[in-house]
Amino acid sequence: MSEKFALNVEEKPVTGTQSIDRACDLLIRVINSEDPVTLSELVSTTGLAKGTTSRILSALERSGLLARSAFGGFESGPVLNQFAVRGGAYTALIGSLTPAMERIADMTHETVSLAVTGHNGIDNIAQVEGSYLLGSRNWVGESVPSHCSAAGKVLIAFGGASAPSTLAPRTTETITDFATLDAHIRKAREVGYAVIRNELEQGLISVAIPVLDSSNKAIAALSVSGPAERITPGDELHIAQLMRRELNQVQGLKQEGAA
Missing domain, CATH: 3.30.450.40 (GAF domain)
Structure with a gap:
């Protein structure tokens, strides 16, 4: 029960500064990494739900701040470059x-x-x-x-x-x-x-x-x-x-x- 409840809380959509904070955290982690970072690695290091992490990364990718490497990891995108x-x-x-x-x-x-x-x-x-x-x-x-x-x-x-x-x-x-x-x-x-x-x-x-x-x-x-x-x-x-x-x-x- 407690595990299911925690999952539901984590998957709730967030708004305002919390969303911005999470996006900034993910962006900084990718930029500071010497190699492209996978979705699984970011989920593990941030503690965010996989769905939440995926949605934020997709938004950062659409804006050009992040991009997918040839092997599927995330790296700095064309705008940052x-x-x-x-x-x-x-x-x-x-x-x-x-x-x-x-x-x-x-x-x-x-x-x-x-x-x-x-x-x-x-x-x-x-x-x-x-x-x-x-x-x-x-x-x-x-x-x-x-x-x-x-x-x-x-x-x-x-x-x-x-x-x-x-x-x-x-x-x-x-x-x-x-x-x-x-x-x-x-x-x-x-x-x-x-x-x-x-x-x-x-x-x-x-x-x-x-x-x-x-x-x-x-x-x-x-x-x-x-x-x-x-x-x-x-x-x-x-x-x-x-x-x-x-x-x-x-x-x-x-x-x-x-x-």
């Missing part, structure tokens, strides 16, 4: 470009940002503040829509991101039709940089250039951002040229070091 690879790559990218970002910030006195293509838009991964007390906000860790981001426009223009399927407005000046966005992308490809004026936030101006790999495909974007009263239309080309010069210097040094 992607973050691991990108995390290491971003550390190197940030380290190599930070000196250039600091020089650009010193010369323009404005905020300099480094962004990459993310899952839901453009992810800001590094930022160097300018000297003005009134500057741009800290964007690191935030994602913004590509169609109203200067970084997003150059990433699309140079093959580093796909054009969005929807163009939701962020301000009254956000581009919301695909023909206009396509024109902006073509211009960015032609001149080598992109600009937003009041498209992401009212009063915010940003100029961005692509960071290109050896095949001239964008892997990231550098941008300078500030208020409209300081970055005028006449400043845009100068800022883009300044960023390109500093970026070329960094990439030239890297190529010399590899030679």
